[in-house]
Amino acid sequence: MVTICHGPLESFSQLSPFPEVGLQSTDGRDLPEILPPDLIEPVINPRQTSADRIARLFNRDLRDLEEAQDDIVAQLDALPRVVRESQRVTGFGYHSGSAKKRPKWLQIDMEEVVSPDAIALFPVTAELDDETVYGYGFPRNFRVDISDDEDFRNYETMVEGRVDEPRGIRRWPFFRELSGFSGRYIRITATGLWRSPQSNQEVFALSEVMVLNGGRNLAVGKEVLALDSEERSDQWSRRFVTDGITTLGIPHGVEESPTLGFRARSEEPVLNSWVQVALREPMRINEVQLILADSPETVPDPTVRFPYPMKIEVSTSPDMLKAETIGRFNPSQISIIGSNPLIVPTEDAYGKYIRVTVVGSKKMSKLGFELAEIRVFSDTENVALGQPVNAAHTFKNSQWAPEFLVDGYSSRRNLVSYGEWLSDLDKRNRLVRRWLEKENTRLDLVDATVTRGVTLIGTGVAGILGFVLVALSRGRVRRRKDLEALRQRIASDLHDDIGSNLSSIALLAELGKTEADEPDLVEEEFTEIKSTADKTIESMRDIVWLIRPGEETWQQMLTRFRETAAKLLRAHEYSLVVKGDTNDDRLPLEFKRDIFLIYKEVLNNIVRHAEAENVDIEIDCRRNRLQLSVKDDGIGFNNLDQEFREGNGLRNLRMRAQAIGANLRVRSALTEGTSVQLVIPMP
Numbered sequence: 001m002v003t004i005c006h007g008p009l010e011s012f013s014q015l016s017p018f019p020e021v022g023l024q025s026t027d028g029r030d031l032p033e034i035l036p037p038d039l040i041e042p043v044i045n046p047r048q049t050s051a052d053r054i055a056r057l058f059n060r061d062l063r064d065l066e067e068a069q070d071d072i073v074a075q076l077d078a079l080p081r082v083v084r085e086s087q088r089v090t091g092f093g094y095h096s097g098s099a100k101k102r103p104k105w106l107q108i109d110m111e112e113v114v115s116p117d118a119i120a121l122f123p124v125t126a127e128l129d130d131e132t133v134y135g136y137g138f139p140r141n142f143r144v145d146i147s148d149d150e151d152f153r154n155y156e157t158m159v160e161g162r163v164d165e166p167r168g169i170r171r172w173p174f175f176r177e178l179s180g181f182s183g184r185y186i187r188i189t190a191t192g193l194w195r196s197p198q199s200n201q202e203v204f205a206l207s208e209v210m211v212l213n214g215g216r217n218l219a220v221g222k223e224v225l226a227l228d229s230e231e232r233s234d235q236w237s238r239r240f241v242t243d244g245i246t247t248l249g250i251p252h253g254v255e256e257s258p259t260l261g262f263r264a265r266s267e268e269p270v271l272n273s274w275v276q277v278a279l280r281e282p283m284r285i286n287e288v289q290l291i292l293a294d295s296p297e298t299v300p301d302p303t304v305r306f307p308y309p310m311k312i313e314v315s316t317s318p319d320m321l322k323a324e325t326i327g328r329f330n331p332s333q334i335s336i337i338g339s340n341p342l343i344v345p346t347e348d349a350y351g352k353y354i355r356v357t358v359v360g361s362k363k364m365s366k367l368g369f370e371l372a373e374i375r376v377f378s379d380t381e382n383v384a385l386g387q388p389v390n391a392a393h394t395f396k397n398s399q400w401a402p403e404f405l406v407d408g409y410s411s412r413r414n415l416v417s418y419g420e421w422l423s424d425l426d427k428r429n430r431l432v433r434r435w436l437e438k439e440n441t442r443l444d445l446v447d448a449t450v451t452r453g454v455t456l457i458g459t460g461v462a463g464i465l466g467f468v469l470v471a472l473s474r475g476r477v478r479r480r481k482d483l484e485a486l487r488q489r490i491a492s493d494l495h496d497d498i499g500s501n502l503s504s505i506a507l508l509a510e511l512g513k514t515e516a517d518e519p520d521l522v523e524e525e526f527t528e529i530k531s532t533a534d535k536t537i538e539s540m541r542d543i544v545w546l547i548r549p550g551e552e553t554w555q556q557m558l559t560r561f562r563e564t565a566a567k568l569l570r571a572h573e574y575s576l577v578v579k580g581d582t583n584d585d586r587l588p589l590e591f592k593r594d595i596f597l598i599y600k601e602v603l604n605n606i607v608r609h610a611e612a613e614n615v616d617i618e619i620d621c622r623r624n625r626l627q628l629s630v631k632d633d634g635i636g637f638n639n640l641d642q643e644f645r646e647g648n649g650l651r652n653l654r655m656r657a658q659a660i661g662a663n664l665r666v667r668s669a670l671t672e673g674t675s676v677q678l679v680i681p682m683p
Contacts, residue, residue: 062445065438072435079428080254080413080421090336091243093124095137095236096190096204097228104139104204107187107225108211108242109150114218115182119144119159120422121174122208122246135170137205138163141192144176146183156181162192172429173248175422186211186219208246214380215417216287220244221345249339250291250410251421257409261293261372263400266393269364275391276355277374277384277406282316285349287377288326290342290356292334293370294411308358308369310334312344314351324349341375354384367393370400372411382408554585557592558619561599565617568603574615580622591683594656595628598664601656602630602676605649610634610674621682628678636668 096104121144126136141162147155159176188209193202211219224238231237264273290312309330315323327344334342354376360367376384389402396402408415558578565576606612612634620627650666653676657664662680 062442062449065442065445069435069438069442072431072438076428076431078254079424079431080252080416090234091237091240091245092205092235093122093207094205094224094226094238094241095230096226097230099228101227102193103189103191103227104193105187105189105227106204106206106209106238106241107152107185108209108219109223109225110184110186110211110218111222113148113182113184114211114213116146116158116178116186116211116213116218118175118177118210118212118419118422119186120176120208120210120212120418121188121206122210122248123170123173124205124207125171125247135163135194137194137203138170138174139190139192139194139204142188142190145187145189146181147185147187148183150185152185152187155187156183172425173422175426177419177423206241208243209241210418210422212419212422215419216377216380217244217343217418220287220343244343245337245340248425250341250412251416251418252410252412253414253416253421255409255414257412257414259401259404259407259409260295260399260411261291261370261409262389262391262402262405263293263368263370263395264358264391264393265368265395266366268366270360270367270393271362271364272357272359273367273369273392274355274357275371275374275389275402275405276318276320276353277376278318278388278390279352279354279376279383280387282350282352283378283383285314285326285346285351285354285376285378287346288312288314288344288354289373289375289377290344290371291373291375291410291415292337292342293372294339308360308367310356310358313355313357314346314349315353315355316351318353320353320355323355324351368395371405373407373409373415374405375415554587554621557587557596560596561617561619564596564600565603568600568607569615572606572615573613574617576617577619579618579620585682588683591660594660595626595662595678595680598653598656598662598678599628599630601649601653606630606632606634606674610636612673624682626678626680626682629675630677631673631675633673636670636673638668638670 094106121138121142123135123138126133143157143161144159145152145155145157147153149155158178158181161174161176163170186209188206190204193204195202209219210217219242221244222242224241226238229236229238262275264275266273309328311325311329312327313320313323313325315321317323326346326349329342354374356371356374358367358369374384375382384406385408387406389405391402394402562576565574603615606615610632612632614633616629616631618627618629620629653666654664657678657680660680662678665677665679666674667677668674
């Protein structure tokens, strides 16, 4: 996070418009237990303190209010969510200059007469004097006009707006639906400028302007004029306000994606690779959108990548004869879009086939790339949806296939139009504001009810309440100690596993610098770096899974067991049999952590030391007891010999088993393989 200072814009970072932690209510009250972490994707947990429970018993109005809040949450569940984008370090948007003339204005040349059905203005979120500023430079009062005259001697006003939040705060896009207007030029005029509370400086700034028709953003790539502007090629420029890039990312709906998209993998070294969509018939093409593949895993999959230069072509021939190139992009340009669509508007493009080609290095090599979706718009219709796809090189499984490139989904959720998306987000934000207003009222009711109750009941009940509070306090202290112990264990896992691997990577990289004249050694070092990095990513995935909310059931634990066996035992013949009940009971985090780490350590020992060909895994959960059995036909070791001394691996297994009250038995003999059995009562 980078801080900005008023005056010359020396340093600036555009942040996600939604806060990472609880907000404050409009009266300044701090509500960390119940306030949503942001205004787009709230996670609302009703407060369950003693005061709330007591007030609920004696106040019907409070119960009615909480039912209304539950209804709002149910409505929010039916609206699309937004995953926060990372902060932007380039291309923030438009920033007004130092001209004293008023009012300030920003104007878009649509290049032809358009009839917009909606408009959206995106604010800038920034860090200012160690404080996050929402709506940096967003005008207090403004209007949006349309005209056929570039100088706006004659115009119609489509929208008049004002920021009605306290102190002019705007966290989310301003969105308005329109009808009955047409013109070539659209102008946003700031009739009341935003003023910095620190320096009193007046600023007009916008991150993005969208002019929508049929749900498509017609403003992408259009020329922008302004009364004055701050032009910094890497951060502020008029052209950034119509680049189609926002900190909200891809317009998603609510349906989870069943697939990831299209994956290309060449089996032989090649110079390039391509994929193309065949439309129903030759037609005019107004815009092509590419949605990059994005693994939904919390820890990114390093194999999902787009590291190559790319070009997009349109032709009436499947062999791309007389093809028209409508876009060329290098990897740095592709990386700038973040989690946004790559939008390529076209002028008079015509064809039936749209091809995306990636180009490798001058030397032939094996190429691979991924795309989640390709959308081709003729006017406002996505004419690529469900059409045939073919490619030079195709990788297919349940998650990747050519037909998934035109199924209407990104790698995460279904894709919707910008108009539908912004309309639903506007509904979501209004619902959250209603929830916050009701929450302030609810807190006042709780305080008033508890105060009256304590006054009427007197010292006797006060004594009982004191006893309850002491008990609650002791429980809170105990939970705090348990949480601190868990933190220490996670920190230990990070230090021992991730830290060790990262140290190895750093050491190997340092060695590589000293062996530049010996290519074979350098290649060996880089191979080792890649192997260590892969192990680090896998370890991080395990840690994230262990602590991720919503992943605590026994059924999910068994799914993870299967995935881990598939990864670690891919060079072995193995079987995994589950007996007994596989329910959705929640597992304590401690139990989940230790039993999974025991299981993974046993499999790792087989891979590293056993030299086995066959592995049999059996999981039996019956009568509230779990029995885990792992047998291999490897070289074994004689652990019944009196001179046998356990190594660190076996000692770690026994310590983890003792921590969860499990009985661990390890039996092994030379050339006869090894059997590990773990028996534990289910929590």
